[in-house]
Amino acid sequence: MxxxxxxxxxxxxxxxxxHSAGLVAHTVQQGERAVAVVSAMSGVTDTLIKVAGSAENGDIAFANDELALLRNRHLNTAHELGAAPDSHTMLEIxxxxxxxxxxxxxxYLxxxxxxxxxxxxxxFGERLSAPLMAIALQQLGVHAHNLTGGQAGILTDQHFGNARPLPEAFDRIPARLEGxxxxxxxxxxxxxxxxxxxxAITTLGRGGTDYTATIIGAALKADEVWAWKDVDGVMTTDPRMVPEAQNIQHLSYAEIMELAFFGAKVLHPLAVTPxxxxxxxxRVKSAADPSFAGxxxxxxxxxxxxxxxxxxxxQVSIITVGGALVGVPETVAEIFDTLARAQIPVLMISQSSSMANVSLVIQNAYARKAMSELKxxxxxxxxxxxxEFQENIAVVAIxxxxxxxxxxxxxxxxxxLAEEGINLLMISQGSSEFNISLAIEDRDVAKAVQAAHKAxxxxxAD
Incomplete structure (x- = not known):
C-alpha cells in the first residue's frame, strides 16, 4: 500500500x-494498492482566495472574470486528457x-x-483537480474513482482554515476506501x-495536501507515503540562495517538523504527526527522476x-511589549492568552533578563492584528x-x-554570521535542542543562510 x-x-x-498519473499507474500495474492525493492545479488556490476577497468587497466583475478563466482551464484540461463532452466526469466538473x-x-450579495x-x-481547487487525475488514470487503464476529503472519511474539528482530524477519522477512512x-x-x-x-467543508491549512496524504496513510497503515515534488527531495537549504545545496538522504520526523515550521516549504508542518x-x-521523491531515492x-x-x-x-515582524513586568507573571500570561484568543501564532519568544519586556516574532500576516489586540x-x-514594532525581519534556523x-x-x-557583519536581533534554541533560530534584518537573510551553510x-554530500 x-x-x-x-x-x-x-x-x-x-x-x-x-505524467503524475503514469507514476500511479506504474505502481498499480506492479500489483501494489495505491491512493492518489492531489492538490489544486498550480495557482488555483491563490486565485480562489482573491475571488473570495473581491466578492466580499463588491467587485463581482473581477470575480466573474477569474471564474471564467478557471472554468476554461479545467474544462480544456479535461478535454485534453480525453474526457468526452457528455461524460459523467465532464458533467461533474x-x-x-x-x-x-x-x-x-x-x-457578494x-x-x-x-x-x-x-x-x-x-x-473547489482540489475538488476540481481530483476528477482530472481520475480521467488520466482511466486513460492508462487504471480504474479510478475521485472523492473529496470528507467522502474519503477525513472528519475534522470546526477550526475552519486550519482544521485538524478527529480520532474517528482513522476508523472512517478504511471503511470508506477498502470497498x-x-x-x-x-x-x-x-x-x-x-x-x-x-x-461542512474544512481546510487543513496551506500545504494541507501533505497532511491529507499522511492522515490516509496512517489510517490505512500504508507501507509508505510518497510526496512527489518537482525537486530531488529535501535540500540542505533553498538552492536559489545556495546553488551548492545538496539533497538530504535521511531525516527524522522531528527534523522535518522543525524544518517545516521554520520555513522549508517542502512539507506541511504537521504532515508526519499521523x-x-x-x-x-x-519519502519525498522527484517526479522528474522517479528512480532517485529522494x-x-x-x-x-x-x-x-x-x-x-x-x-x-x-516576512515576519518583532513586537516588543515593555514596562514594569518584574514580579508580575500574570502580565506575561495575559500576553499569550490574548494572542491565543485571536488565533495568532508566535514563531519565537524572548524575555529580557530583567523581565522588563517580552519580544515576539510573528508573521506579517498576523503582526498588525497582534499589535492591535495587545494594545x-x-x-x-x-x-x-x-x-515596539519592527518590520522587515527574517528568521534563520539551523x-x-x-x-x-x-x-x-x-x-x-x-x-x-559575525564575519558577514550580520546583527542578531533575537536568539532562541528549542527545548529539543534540534534547532537554533535567529531573528535578523530581512536584507541579510541570503548572506546569513549562505554563511551558515558554508560554516x-x-x-x-551525505
Whole structure:
C-alpha cells in the first residue's frame, strides 16, 4: 500500500497530470494498492482566495472574470486528457464550477466572507483537480474513482482554515476506501480538505495536501507515503540562495517538523504527526527522476552531521511589549492568552533578563492584528507602557538532531554570521535542542543562510 501525494505543479496542466498519473499507474500495474492525493492545479488556490476577497468587497466583475478563466482551464484540461463532452466526469466538473459560481455570488450579495465560506470556496481547487487525475488514470487503464476529503472519511474539528482530524477519522477512512480496493478501483482523493460532523467543508491549512496524504496513510497503515515534488527531495537549504545545496538522504520526523515550521516549504508542518504512531516512512521523491531515492523520513535520526539544514522564514515582524513586568507573571500570561484568543501564532519568544519586556516574532500576516489586540488588552494596565514594532525581519534556523549535546555549534554559527557583519536581533534554541533560530534584518537573510551553510559544510554530500 502506497499513498502518493501530488502538488500543484505536478497537477498544473494536462501534460503534468498525465505524467503524475503514469507514476500511479506504474505502481498499480506492479500489483501494489495505491491512493492518489492531489492538490489544486498550480495557482488555483491563490486565485480562489482573491475571488473570495473581491466578492466580499463588491467587485463581482473581477470575480466573474477569474471564474471564467478557471472554468476554461479545467474544462480544456479535461478535454485534453480525453474526457468526452457528455461524460459523467465532464458533467461533474461543470456542476462543481456552477456551485462555485453560486457560492461566490452569495458572498457578494451578503458582503460577508466567514471562515466557513472561505473554506468552501478554496476547497473547489482540489475538488476540481481530483476528477482530472481520475480521467488520466482511466486513460492508462487504471480504474479510478475521485472523492473529496470528507467522502474519503477525513472528519475534522470546526477550526475552519486550519482544521485538524478527529480520532474517528482513522476508523472512517478504511471503511470508506477498502470497498474501492476490493473492487479493483484506485481512489483519487482531493487533498487539503475534510469535513465536520455536520458535513461542512474544512481546510487543513496551506500545504494541507501533505497532511491529507499522511492522515490516509496512517489510517490505512500504508507501507509508505510518497510526496512527489518537482525537486530531488529535501535540500540542505533553498538552492536559489545556495546553488551548492545538496539533497538530504535521511531525516527524522522531528527534523522535518522543525524544518517545516521554520520555513522549508517542502512539507506541511504537521504532515508526519499521523505517521509516528505506526512508524510509517515518508519519502519525498522527484517526479522528474522517479528512480532517485529522494529523502527518506523515519522516526530514527541518522546523526552523520550535527546540522542537517539551514532554513529561513521571511516576512515576519518583532513586537516588543515593555514596562514594569518584574514580579508580575500574570502580565506575561495575559500576553499569550490574548494572542491565543485571536488565533495568532508566535514563531519565537524572548524575555529580557530583567523581565522588563517580552519580544515576539510573528508573521506579517498576523503582526498588525497582534499589535492591535495587545494594545487593547493592556489599555488600562499601568504596568505595560511600551509597544515596539519592527518590520522587515527574517528568521534563520539551523536544524539537526545531532546538535543535541554537541559543543561549539552556537559559537560556529555566531562566528560565521559575525564575519558577514550580520546583527542578531533575537536568539532562541528549542527545548529539543534540534534547532537554533535567529531573528535578523530581512536584507541579510541570503548572506546569513549562505554563511551558515558554508560554516557547517553542508555543500558536502551525505
Amino acid at each position: 502506497i499513498i502518493m501525494k501530488f502538488g500543484g505543479t505536478l497537477m498544473g496542466s494536462a501534460q503534468a497530470i498525465q 461543470r456542476e462543481l464550477l456552477e456551485t462555485l459560481r453560486q457560492t461566490v455570488v452569495g458572498v 451578503l458582503r460577508e466572507l466567514s471562515p466557513r465560506s472561505r473554506d468552501l470556496i478554496v476547497s 474501492l480496493f476490493g473492487a479493483g478501483i484506485t481512489p483519487v482523493v482531493a487533498g487539503f480538505i475534510g469535513e465536520t460532523k455536520e458535513g 505517521l509516528q504512531e505506526h512508524a510509517i516512512p515518508l 529523502t527518506l523520513i523515519t522516526g530514527k535520526a541518522v546523526r552523520n552531521k550535527p546540522v542537517k539544514a539551514v532554513t529561513a522564514i521571511r 487593547a488588552a493592556f489599555a488600562k494596565a499601568d504596568l505595560v507602557r511600551d509597544f 536544524v539537526g538532531e545531532g546538535m543535541r549535546g554537541a559543543r561549539g555549534i552556537a559559537a560556529k554559527l555566531f562566528s560565521a 557547517f559544510e553542508l555543500e558536502k
